[in-house]
Amino acid sequence: MSKFIDRVIKIVRKVPYGKVVSYGQVSLMAGVPRAALQIGWVLHIAGENGATPWRRVINNAGRISTKCLEHTANHQQKLLEKEGVEVKNNLKIDIERYRWKPDIKTLKKLELNQDYIFGILDKYGV
């Protein structure tokens, strides 16, 4: 298990019920700002053990973009609606309305330096 994968999984597990985050946001919090693409890969693995809420991760455009045959977009949509997240036609979601905005206290537990944390808060913070 690489540090990267471990971190991503931990972060995704912090996402509250009924909230969503973007791939880019997760990668940023994981310490690698532009590894959004890899998040999907990690979730594919994490999804195996059902303990990780991969359903709450969508792309920044507010759209469900999974291509995985076992975890279809349609299936994800259903799971999200079950949590109270409104999914409009074509797998679209008002992400800014449901986005999880981590507080500084949570970010401090991620082994990141101060400046970096403020950078995250500046973009997604409350």
Add this chain to the structure above:
DNA sequence: GCTATGACAAGGA
């Protein structure tokens, strides 16, 4: 160690 791949992001058309 090098190349190909992908559940992305951001900016332009």
Add this chain to the structure above:
DNA sequence: CTCCTTGCCATAG
């Protein structure tokens, strides 16, 4: 708003 192009980076071969 939607579609296309380019940039990015961890993994798998």
